[in-house]
Amino acid sequence: MRFGTRAVHAGQSPDPTTGAVMTPVYFTSTYVQEYPAQPKDGHDYTRAKNPTRTALEANLAALEQGASGHAFSSGLAAVSTVLQLLDAGDHVVACNDLYGGTRRLFEQVYSRQGLSFTYVDPSRPEAFREALRDETRLIWVESPTNPLLSIVDLDAVAKLGRDESILTACDNTFATPCLQNPIAHGFDIVAHSLTKYLGGHSDLLGGALITSSQALGERISFLQLAVGALPGPMDCFLTLRGIKTLHLRMERHCANAERVADFLEEHPRVKRIYYPGLPDHPNHAVAARQMSGFGGMLSFVLDASVEEAKRVVCRTRLFALAESLGGVESLIEHPPSMTHASVPEEERLRIGIDDGLIRLSVGVEDAEDLLEDLEQAFKS
Numbered sequence: 268m269r270f271g272t273r274a275v276h277a278g279q280s281p282d283p284t285t286g287a288v289m290t291p292v293y294f295t296s297t298y299v300q301e302y303p304a305q306p307k308d309g310h311d312y313t314r315a316k317n318p319t320r321t322a323l324e325a326n327l328a329a330l331e332q333g334a335s336g337h338a339f340s341s342g343l344a345a346v347s348t349v350l351q352l353l354d355a356g357d358h359v360v361a362c363n364d365l366y367g368g369t370r371r372l373f374e375q376v377y378s379r380q381g382l383s384f385t386y387v388d389p390s391r392p393e394a395f396r397e398a399l400r401d402e403t404r405l406i407w408v409e410s411p412t413n414p415l416l417s418i419v420d421l422d423a424v425a426k427l428g429r430d431e432s433i434l435t436a437c438d439n440t441f442a443t444p445c446l447q448n449p450i451a452h453g454f455d456i457v458a459h460s461l462t463k464y465l466g467g468h469s470d471l472l473g474g475a476l477i478t479s480s481q482a483l484g485e486r487i488s489f490l491q492l493a494v495g496a497l498p499g500p501m502d503c504f505l506t507l508r509g510i511k512t513l514h515l516r517m518e519r520h521c522a523n524a525e526r527v528a529d530f531l532e533e534h535p536r537v538k539r540i541y542y543p544g545l546p547d548h549p550n551h552a553v554a555a556r557q558m559s560g561f562g563g564m565l566s567f568v569l570d571a572s573v574e575e576a577k578r579v580v581c582r583t584r585l586f587a588l589a590e591s592l593g594g595v596e597s598l599i600e601h602p603p604s605m606t607h608a609s610v611p612e613e614e615r616l617r618i619g620i621d622d623g624l625i626r627l628s629v630g631v632e633d634a635e636d637l638l639e640d641l642e643q644a645f646k647s
């Protein structure tokens with residue numbers, strides 16, 4: 268089955284009791300058993316198994332071409348679960364341009380538990396090899412990265428992991444399974460914040476891990492049960508509903524972001540644009556090879572001080588000033604003072620998060636209205 272068909276159908280068959288076309292929301296914490304320790308089809312407690320969650324997990328596995336899917340209460344709960352596969356003393360190599368919350372989790376939580384982290388330039392595959400140590404057990408990447416839209420060469424990093432027997436994980440939130448499938452490039456684990464494009468309507472929090480092998484999936488299942496950072500059935504239902512239109516939404520997100528990128532390129536107040544779809548993006552060729560579209564996220568540097576940049580993000584009328592991304596509505600934010608405020612200033616400037624950096628999550632509205640909105644915000 269092709270992607271759009273999997274998005275609508277995978278994991279979901281009509282409800283056996285009534286034939287309901289939509290997966291029922293199983294609001295139950297426990298299940299009756301006919302005899303001790305003989306639950307029906309493994310349903311003994313909702314932390315272990317819930318049919319609405321099972322449908323979502325099967326759908327996610329199908330979308331990412333993985334062996335098993337696992338849903339969590341948030342994207343960060345999913346990221347955290349990958350780190351729980353490791354032991355104290357283990358070392359992780361990660362991109363230096365990471366989702367701010369992932370960086371905070373690494374630095375302020377797991378560093379205290381005995382893990383150590385090295386951050387490298389995501390656009391240079393050799394940088395990952397150079398950072399390896401004897402105790403490296405995980406390579407963690409995002410591609411495109413947040414907020415600078417750097418591209419990781421997925422084939423090269425997956426091969427490095429295989430050659431050195433190191434687990435590889437890719438946070439695929441920005442690209443979505445519609446545009447990119449890291450497992451098909453050889454990655455072991457794909458992570459998602461379902462809160463973003465998969466949910467797609469800014470109305471829920473969720474996370475997911477998809478594994479390339481059943482054996483790794485069983486270790487993740489164990490951690491789901493043992494740690495318990497699971498989504499409720501209503502959030503699973505809403506995510507499934509969102510995913511049904513993922514392929515339609517991504518088409519429009521990509522087309523609108525391209526229009527916005529072209530507009531910004533011509534604009535005299537814009538010093539620099541970060542969008543992998545532009546031919547002068549340093550890794551455009553890699554992006555074109557591994558992605559079927561360039562996504563709806565885009566950052567740019569305004570010729571402006573921190574204060575001026577903050578004023579511009581307050582002046583847009585359609586682009587709402589907000590953190591998060593991936594919903595149908597367009598959002599604007601100022602990473603240095605918002606999503607990436609927890610990155611120390613020196614590090615922030617070193618990796619290129621300038622004072623005038625502005626990030627857009629380009630929604631699915633009419634592109635002309637979006638361009639007019641940016642124009643008036645830059646002008647006034």
Ligand SMILES: *Cc1c(COP(=O)(O)O)cnc(C)c1O
Nearest residue numbers: 341342343366438440460462473
């Ligand atoms: C939002 C986000 C996360 C964290 O997800 P939550 O659902 O907010 O916990 C992780 N990675 C990326 C790339 C994100 O955008």
